Amino acid sequence: MRVYAxxxxxxxxxxxxxxxxxxxxxxxxxxxxxxxxIEHTVSVATAFGHTAPEAVAAMRESLRELxxxxxxxxxxxxxxxxxxxxxxxxxSLSAFPTPVSTLIGxxxxxxxxxLGVATVLTWCIGNLLGGLAGYYRRNRLLKAFGIFAMALxxxxxxxxxxxxxxxxxxxxxxxxxxxxxxxxxAQGWTVDFAxxxxxxxxxxxxxxxxxxxxxxxxxxxxxxxxxxxxxYVVYAELAGVSRRRILTxxxxxxxxxxxVTGLAISLGHVFSGALITERVFGYPGIGxxxxxxxxxxxxxxxxxxTTVSILGxxxxxxxxxxxxxxxxPRVTVS
Amino acid sequence: MKSTMVWLAxxxxxxxxxLGVTPPAQSQGLPRDxxxxxxxxLENPEGTVKNAGWFNIWAINANSQSNGLQQAALDTLWYIDxxxxxxxxWDNSLASEKPAYNANFTEMRVKLRRGIFWSDxxxxxxxxxKFTVEMMIKTPGMRWSAALANSVASVDAPDxxxxxxxxxxxxxxxxxxxxVRWNAIWIAPKHVFExxxxxxxxxxxxPVSLSAYVLHSHDPDGKWYIWQRREDWQRTSLGRFxxxxxxxxxxxxxxxxxxxxxxxMNKELDVVHDISPEGMFTLARQNPTSKAWFKGFPFGHxxxxxxxxxxxxxxxxxxxxxxxxALTLLIDIxxxxxxxxxGAATISPIHVPPTGRHPEFxxxxxxxxxxxxxxxxxxxxxxxYDRTMAKQIADSLRPSMGNxxxxxxxxxxxxxxxxxxxxxxxxxxxxxxxxxxxxxxxxWLKPDGTPFTIRVVVEGDARPIMTRAGSMIAQSWRQFGIDxxxxxxxxxxxxxxxAGDFDVILSWSVETWGGHQDLSFFMDSWHSAFVAExxxxxxxxxxxxxxxxxxxxxxxxxxxxxxxxxxxxxLGKEFVKLAIREMPSIPLMSYNVFTVADETYWTGFPTAxxxxxxxxxxxxxxxxxxxxxxxxx
Numbered sequence: 018m019r020v021y022a023x024x025x026x027x028x029x030x031x032x033x034x035x036x037x038x039x040x041x042x043x044x045x046x047x048x049x050x051x052x053x054x055i056e057h058t059v060s061v062a063t064a065f066g067h068t069a070p071e072a073v074a075a076m077r078e079s080l081r082e083l084x085x086x087x088x089x090x091x092x093x094x095x096x097x098x099x100x101x102x103x104x105x106x107x108x109s110l111s112a113f114p115t116p117v118s119t120l121i122g123x124x125x126x127x128x129x130x131x132l133g134v135a136t137v138l139t140w141c142i143g144n145l146l147g148g149l150a151g152y153y154r155r156n157r158l159l160k161a162f163g164i165f166a167m168a169l170x171x172x173x174x175x176x177x178x179x180x181x182x183x184x185x186x187x188x189x190x191x192x193x194x195x196x197x198x199x200x201x202x203a204q205g206w207t208v209d210f211a212x213x214x215x216x217x218x219x220x221x222x223x224x225x226x227x228x229x230x231x232x233x234x235x236x237x238x239x240x241x242x243x244x245x246x247x248x249y250v251v252y253a254e255l256a257g258v259s260r261r262r263i264l265t266x267x268x269x270x271x272x273x274x275x276x277v278t279g280l281a282i283s284l285g286h287v288f289s290g291a292l293i294t295e296r297v298f299g300y301p302g303i304g305x306x307x308x309x310x311x312x313x314x315x316x317x318x319x320x321x322x323t324t325v326s327i328l329g330x331x332x333x334x335x336x337x338x339x340x341x342x343x344x345x346p347r348v349t350v351s
Numbered sequence: 352m353k354s355t356m357v358w359l360a361x362x363x364x365x366x367x368x369x370l371g372v373t374p375p376a377q378s379q380g381l382p383r384d385x386x387x388x389x390x391x392x393l394e395n396p397e398g399t400v401k402n403a404g405w406f407n408i409w410a411i412n413a414n415s416q417s418n419g420l421q422q423a424a425l426d427t428l429w430y431i432d433x434x435x436x437x438x439x440x441w442d443n444s445l446a447s448e449k450p451a452y453n454a455n456f457t458e459m460r461v462k463l464r465r466g467i468f469w470s471d472x473x474x475x476x477x478x479x480x481k482f483t484v485e486m487m488i489k490t491p492g493m494r495w496s497a498a499l500a501n502s503v504a505s506v507d508a509p510d511x512x513x514x515x516x517x518x519x520x521x522x523x524x525x526x527x528x529x530x531v532r533w534n535a536i537w538i539a540p541k542h543v544f545e546x547x548x549x550x551x552x553x554x555x556x557x558p559v560s561l562s563a564y565v566l567h568s569h570d571p572d573g574k575w576y577i578w579q580r581r582e583d584w585q586r587t588s589l590g591r592f593x594x595x596x597x598x599x600x601x602x603x604x605x606x607x608x609x610x611x612x613x614x615x616m617n618k619e620l621d622v623v624h625d626i627s628p629e630g631m632f633t634l635a636r637q638n639p640t641s642k643a644w645f646k647g648f649p650f651g652h653x654x655x656x657x658x659x660x661x662x663x664x665x666x667x668x669x670x671x672x673x674x675x676x677a678l679t680l681l682i683d684i685x686x687x688x689x690x691x692x693x694g695a696a697t698i699s700p701i702h703v704p705p706t707g708r709h710p711e712f713x714x715x716x717x718x719x720x721x722x723x724x725x726x727x728x729x730x731x732x733x734x735x736y737d738r739t740m741a742k743q744i745a746d747s748l749r750p751s752m753g754n755x756x757x758x759x760x761x762x763x764x765x766x767x768x769x770x771x772x773x774x775x776x777x778x779x780x781x782x783x784x785x786x787x788x789x790x791x792x793x794x795w796l797k798p799d800g801t802p803f804t805i806r807v808v809v810e811g812d813a814r815p816i817m818t819r820a821g822s823m824i825a826q827s828w829r830q831f832g833i834d835x836x837x838x839x840x841x842x843x844x845x846x847x848x849x850a851g852d853f854d855v856i857l858s859w860s861v862e863t864w865g866g867h868q869d870l871s872f873f874m875d876s877w878h879s880a881f882v883a884e885x886x887x888x889x890x891x892x893x894x895x896x897x898x899x900x901x902x903x904x905x906x907x908x909x910x911x912x913x914x915x916x917x918x919x920x921x922l923g924k925e926f927v928k929l930a931i932r933e934m935p936s937i938p939l940m941s942y943n944v945f946t947v948a949d950e951t952y953w954t955g956f957p958t959a960x961x962x963x964x965x966x967x968x969x970x971x972x973x974x975x976x977x978x979x980x981x982x983x984x
Contacts, residue, residue: 053846056888058412060845062494063891072497073890079491080411083551112402113413114552120401123572179609187613193380194613195606200575201382201568299606301399301572309401312842 025339032335039327043320044097048090052314054110055080084110097320106321111313117321120306125325127197128302131218131294132287135225140280142226143233148269150234151241152260163234170231178224178297185220192220195299221298225291233276240272278337285333289326380619382577382601388982391597391953393968394611394624395419398604400573406566407555409487409539411494416534417969418576419602423564423977425537426588428461428480428529430972433655433707433865434962437592437975440708440866444588445475445538445561447512450526452913457521461514468586470560473542477508482541484516490550495536498528523910524871531971532655532864532872562974563589564600575603595977596953602968615641615949622956623947624968627815628693631945635755640950644966645959647755648748649695649766651943652967653706655865657699658817660807660824661856661936664897665885668797669854675934676726677782678805680735681827684771685744687939691820694748696940698741698768702930703923704941705768707865712920713927714769721770724931728781735778738770765959768940776831795832804834808853811839820939821857849888851896860894860936865965870923871909878906897935902926955980 059076081087085107088096100107106117143166150159169177186194198204198213244250245268253263292304303322310318381387395418405414408421428446436442443449445467451460467475484506487496502525504517518525528536540559547553558566564578578600584590605614605623612630614620616638626634631650634641643650660682662669669675688696699705700721703713721736745763749756757763780790787798795803805828809821821837828835840847848856862873876891879898883889889896909922946966948956957964957976964975 051843051846056846056849060849060891062411072501075497075501076411076492077888079496083492109401111412112405113411115402115405115413127572182610182613186610187617190617194610194617195380195604196570196574197572199383200380200570200601200603201385201577203568204571296607297610299399299574299604299610301574305399306401314842314846 021342024342028335028338032331035331035334036327039331040101040320040324043323043327044094047316047319047323050311050314050316050319052312054084054314054316055086057314058110058113084108084113101324106324107317109310109315109318111310111315111318117317120318121303121321121325124301124303124306125288127300128291128295128304129287130214131221131300131302132225132291133284134218135222135229136280136283136287138222139226139229140233140276140283143230144237144273144276147234147237148241148264148272151238151272152245152264152268154242163238166231166234169227170235172228174224174228175293175297177228178221178294181220181224181227182297193217194220197301218300221294221300224298225294233279236279237272237276240275241268244268244272274341278341281333281337282330285330286326288329380603380605380614380617382575382599385577385599385601388952389598390601391599391621391977391980392601392603392619393419393622394605394620395576395602396624396969400604403569403571403573404556405554406558407550407553408537409483409493409495409544410551410553411492415573415576417602418569418573419564419578419600420558420576421534421537421971422602422968422974423578423600424558424560424562424566425971426467426561427531427535427537428463429526429535430531431864431867432963432972432975433532433965433970434957435708436866437963437979440864444531445480452523452525455521456523456525456911457518459516459518459525461516463512463514464588465512466586467561467588468583469540469542470565470581470583473540473559475538475561476511477514478511479538479541480514481506481508482545483536483539486539486544486550487536492551495528499536502528521910523913524869524875526914527872532862533969534971561587563587563595563977567599573604575601577601589974589978592975592978596980596982597977600977615947618949618951621949621951621953622966622968623945625944625946628695628945631695631947632693634947638949641947642950642956642958643945643947644957645766647757648745648752649692649697649943650947651692651695651945652965653697653704653941653943654965654967655704655706655709655863656859656942657702657704657861657938658820658857658859658940658942659702659861659936659938660821661853661858661860661895662897663851663853663855664895664935665851666854668803671786672933673782673786674788675937677779677786678828678833679772679934679937680775680779680782681831682772682824682937683774683827684740684939685747686827687820687823688744689747690823691816692940692943694744694752695943695945696744696768697766697943698744698771698940699938700736700740700769700771700931701927702861702936702938703870703927704861704863704865706941707863708868709863709865710764710769712868713923715764717924717927718769720928721931726778726782728778729785730781733775733778735772735775736770737773740771740773741767741769774827779831790832793832794834802834804836804854806838806854807835808838808840808844808847808856810844810857811841813841816942817857824855824857848894849891851883851885851889851894856894858894859942860892861938862892867914868920868923869909869914870919870926871906874906874909874926877902879903895935897933899929899933901929905929950983952983953980954983 055077058080059073108114109117109120146162150163182194185192197217202213204210250267253267292308295302295304307322397415397417400415400418402414408416426445430442430444432440445463446461447464448462463477484499487493488500502518504519507515544550563581563584565581567577567579569576580595580598605611605620608626608630611623611626612633615623644652662675684698688694697705703709705714722738724736725732725734742763745756745767757766789796797803807821807825809818811818825835825837847853848858863870864872873892877893881890882896882898905922905926912918944967957966963979965972
């Protein structure tokens, strides 16, 4: 137990270091943006109306004060960490004065819901069928599925998404092509809303699953193909253990361990959003928020999103590190 | 095993069908519980609004403007139409009369309409106007704070229908701040904002409305906004023109251009704000109920905005007008029109957009001057203007587009423009050589012997029309031996344009009212007093950072004459002549917006034949559509 506690502390310190370095890099990169949020705001505000040029200079000054962009770079950096430690990224500069945490909080459930379900679904189907295909190598249905998944896998995601949109949104318009739920339907814990969300997520989910399936399928099939030739599997077969038991207890359990690591990392990436999915299907989420932030030079928003993403991936890896010795008895904490 | 697979497949199919096979109206992108026949669905080009529950338009850049807020719910003193207007170009909206200035333009008096009410039943009065102005002056950092603080010495409301502005300096165009082109200073409800501590941080989540619609519901994620016609719509300024026909308006984010086309063909989007030329051609071909501004080519509504190739005239290589003219003479406008708009462009040889009433004021009367205009190359004099250029574009399109291309000269001029500058490589060579440039092998060198390189900055996918135009222009210059490269700015465009971080930029520095002859809307900001030093941010709109004593004189004279003074046209023509001689930017065409209305549910949208309003959905004055359209059947 003491050994495991030491292992935990080690991993936790590593986790903190990774987060610290990641967030600092994000801070440096976002502050090196060539886009000046003040200039962007001024340009947007004066793009259409009649604004006297000397008034623009005054506008610049008052905005710099209002947005809190005064002070030395070091003071700004210290303020940033002070806020991050209490999960406050300050106000968004492109949606001033709304706090960045509010914007992220609003977008995150959509992204996590869609990408979380898509990742888990893709992982389960891909690994299950990959495992079966690796074990039942002569099964025609599985072979056909393998060809199908491999054909879809290299297809650029954008093309697959547009194809689905055209087929099910235009040629045979049975699914909505935009939004996360129906217009004029109040958001809440109601059956109506849940069904509407489910209906709106079918096409984005399908696009993610179809294109993502091949990777897991091929990985698992290869792992299983190697394991079936191991001595202990051959011995089990010769000993007359049922095929189902060999598959589930002897093969899949061993093959799934590296795949679980992959799943954890993929789940961590969920917080980065899926920009193309959001853009193509008009689905709300964190990806569009990030790009809007980048385009507007809104480094508070960009930092908020990237910090959440860094935390997501780091926590996923940390949890997997902690669980690994428990999942795979071959891995010892020593 | 096989049975497991079959069950799995069956489960997936059943699940998909359960979610998909529902009545069409439910499964598509239409609002729940709102009759389609009472609903007009318009595109909000802002896309998804990050800060969806924020309706305080007076706070700078905090929220959406064109989610229906400025088109359906807000109002101000006056409107100018970019075309002909519902009842003339000028509309006294909350004001009952045009602005009245004193002799030296240091005071502006406004008479207001009575009988106009906010949606919560409070009567609108001069107190609201005074409060709006004072609130923004007192609170720095609001959208119009600087503009008002800069101009207004005091504002008084001696009675409920009179407002008197005392100005800090003479300004014959002060009313422009309250005159809607795309937007203007909207009047805020005093009875709401006077209770607020910091107007910069007040969301105005439940907006009270001054125009004919009030907020019905909106998406917390910013994808859609639904507005409902007020029961007391007669008590708004729009009520003068009758009852707005749609009971509901939905401003939605329909997604990228391809999806807008699909949405309109699925009858889920009545008015598209803008699409690509290819999308426009698809709708024209496949959706008979889709109607654009023009019946046929070039379809789009020409906005009073002038895309141009803008030189950074503070760079040594562009200080000489011979160089700027040489580069102009290397451009084939027909190729640019084809590359950018697939031919659907309205070209302009002068620094005024060929739209609204400008052709009548400037383009047509100046044809003879343009035809006689000469350039001295140092070796000879040339007359570079070709008045048949637009006709040539129309002729080249006719074989593929057939009778969609007009043949009547007046129609051709209205749709495609008039003439432009003839490509002339020999003259360009002579002008460059006179400026000290020389050609070595296949490469042009600057007077200091270094290669003549030009960075042509374009925006990228966000503005494909301009990007394609920029690529074609760079290609023309490259073919001539100039090292011209396209530099895609993407999101950095606004910052780089203001910072002068470009050699040539595809953008616009000329925007006008469209329906009115006055050019001060952009010209005033071209005064030399406002030109920033190299490296410092340039206030909009003189992105070319060009100054000229004659230009200053013209601007100063315009400041002293009345907005409607016919002398304004003569001064405008003088500006055009100066700009042509100096060519600080190369005018290309109007910004044609492919706004497409579907007539399945509503008819009577504005068109070139009935130009009563701007159909472009995010313009404040698109509101006049609501009272002119009628339900079909």
